[in-house]
Amino acid sequence: MRTSYGRLVRAVLLAFAVIGLPGAPACADGEAKLLAPSGILRVGIYPGSPTSMVSDAAGKPHGLAYDLGGELAKRLGVHVDYVRFQRVADIVTAIHDRQVDFTVTNATPARANDVSFSQPVLAIELGYLVPANSPVGRVEDIDKPGIKIGVTKGSTSERTLPARFKNATIVPAESVKVAIAMFGRGEIDLYATNKPTLFEMSDQMPGARVLDGNWGLEHMAIAIPKGREDALPLLNSFVTDEQSSGALDTIQQQAGLRGAAKATRE
Incomplete structure (x- = not known):
C-alpha cells in the first residue's frame, strides 16, 4: 500500500511540474481563452509594410504582426486566422470592436484609449x-x-x-x-x-x-481588445522570449524590416 501510495504522490507531483514548465500548453490555457475566445487567434494585418505583412520573392508572407501572431497562436495551442485590412487604423477599430484579437502597431496614447498594449516589441x-x-x-x-x-x-x-x-x-x-x-x-x-x-x-x-534623419520613433507593441488585460503577463513574457531568443531578429530579417531600433521600456 505504501509503495502504491508513494507512486501516486510522485505521479501527481510530476504532473504539476510538467504543467509549470515554460511553454507548456496547460500553462496558457486560461490566457488562450482570453486572447482567442473563439479557439482561433484572429490576427489583423495589412499588406505593404514589414511591420504588418509583406510577401517575399516566392510569394511567402512575412512581417512583424504576421509572424508574431503565428508564433503566439502556437504557444497558446490555437489556430490562427489572418484577417486583412487596407490600413492599420481599420485594424485598431476592429480590435476595439472585438472582430480581431491581435496585431502589432504603434502604441500611441490615442490608440491606448481603444485597445490594450503589451510592453514594447521594438522601436522604429x-x-x-x-x-x-x-x-x-x-x-x-x-x-x-x-x-x-x-x-x-x-x-x-x-x-x-x-x-x-x-x-x-x-x-x-x-x-x-x-x-x-x-x-x-x-x-x-x-x-x-x-x-x-x-x-x-x-x-x-x-x-x-x-531622407536622412528621423522625425520621431514609433514604439511597436502587441495590441489586444480592452478587457483582456489578465493575459498581459503572458504577452509580455512572450515578447521578452522573442527578443532574447533571437526569434525577433529572424522575423525582421525575413520581412526585410529596415529602420528598427531596440525597444525601451518607458
Whole structure:
C-alpha cells in the first residue's frame, strides 16, 4: 500500500511540474481563452509594410504582426486566422470592436484609449520618402508652400504632422499602394510614415530615397481588445522570449524590416 501510495504522490507531483514548465500548453490555457475566445487567434494585418505583412520573392508572407501572431497562436495551442485590412487604423477599430484579437502597431496614447498594449516589441524610426529627381533633398526643404506631404489616412502621421508643418499641405492616402500611384500622378511630393514602410515603398519606385534623419520613433507593441488585460503577463513574457531568443531578429530579417531600433521600456 505504501509503495502504491508513494507512486501516486510522485505521479501527481510530476504532473504539476510538467504543467509549470515554460511553454507548456496547460500553462496558457486560461490566457488562450482570453486572447482567442473563439479557439482561433484572429490576427489583423495589412499588406505593404514589414511591420504588418509583406510577401517575399516566392510569394511567402512575412512581417512583424504576421509572424508574431503565428508564433503566439502556437504557444497558446490555437489556430490562427489572418484577417486583412487596407490600413492599420481599420485594424485598431476592429480590435476595439472585438472582430480581431491581435496585431502589432504603434502604441500611441490615442490608440491606448481603444485597445490594450503589451510592453514594447521594438522601436522604429519615422521618416520621409521622396521620388527620383525630387527638389526636396533634406528635411529643411519640406515646409514650403506647394509641397504636398502624403500620409496614410487615420495614421499617427496624419494626426501629428499638421502641427509640425505650417506651409506644406498634408494629403491623406487610403493606403500605401494608393500612395505609390499618387506619386506617379504628381498628387504628393513626399510620403511620411515609419521607415520600414518607406524602404518597402522605395523598392517599388526606382530612384526614390528615404531622407536622412528621423522625425520621431514609433514604439511597436502587441495590441489586444480592452478587457483582456489578465493575459498581459503572458504577452509580455512572450515578447521578452522573442527578443532574447533571437526569434525577433529572424522575423525582421525575413520581412526585410529596415529602420528598427531596440525597444525601451518607458
